Amino acid sequence: MTPQIPHTKAERPRERLLAHGAHVLTSAELLAIILRTGIKGCDAVSLGHRLIKQFDGLRGLLSADALTLMSQEGLGAAKACEILAINELSRRALEEDLKAGMALDQPQRVKRYCAATLGHLPVEHCMALYLDNQLRLITCEEVSRGTLNQASVYPREIIKAALKHHAAAVILAHNHPSGVAEPSQSDLALTRHLKNALSLVDVRLLDHLIVAGASAVSLAERGQL
Structure with missing residues (x-):
């Protein structure tokens, strides 16, 4: 059974991901799923756009260190850790492939x-x-x-x-x-x-x-x- 997700603006990216797959979402929408919440006057998708622009792209954002991430409005320790974990998981996935016989x-x-x-x-x-x-x-x-x-x-x-x-x-x-x-x-x-x-x-x-x-x-x- 497909999970029922409330039709709130903040959760629309999750709803679209479940219905159509992650590839249909923008980078800001994918980031919004990780962030879950925005800040006053700025929902999660808008915050995602702001962060991607601030770091000159996803690569800059995902490779930033913990202190730099936590210095951004809307990013506390928990969200910073989630972003750091994404980058490390991606690197380990590449390494896993190479060790598996590629x-x-x-x-x-x-x-x-x-x-x-x-x-x-x-x-x-x-x-x-x-x-x-x-x-x-x-x-x-x-x-x-x-x-x-x-x-x-x-x-x-x-x-x-x-x-x-x-x-x-x-x-x-x-x-x-x-x-x-x-x-x-x-x-x-x-x-x-x-x-x-x-x-x-x-x-x-x-x-x-x-x-x-x-x-x-x-x-x-x-x-x-």
């Missing part, structure tokens, strides 16, 4: 996962994806966290982790908070150094991704690996 031999799959993990971070982070012989994800670990412009990556730590996880291959990824996904000369030098170091223990460096927001550059695709 081989990471196609750059677009890797880019999507790395952008979801790193694209929103305000300072530079570097992570390594450790893969088995079938190029399935074993685990993903942060290997450095730097300032806005620089991160220190130690190849010996990546090699140690690769051997610990019995990895056959590694993909390196780091973000550029500047929003420019072009590799620097230091990025290229690190890539060459890490590739040579990993080869000494029979582990392949498959790619190095530079992430900026929702976009990512693959050095393997560019022939710069």
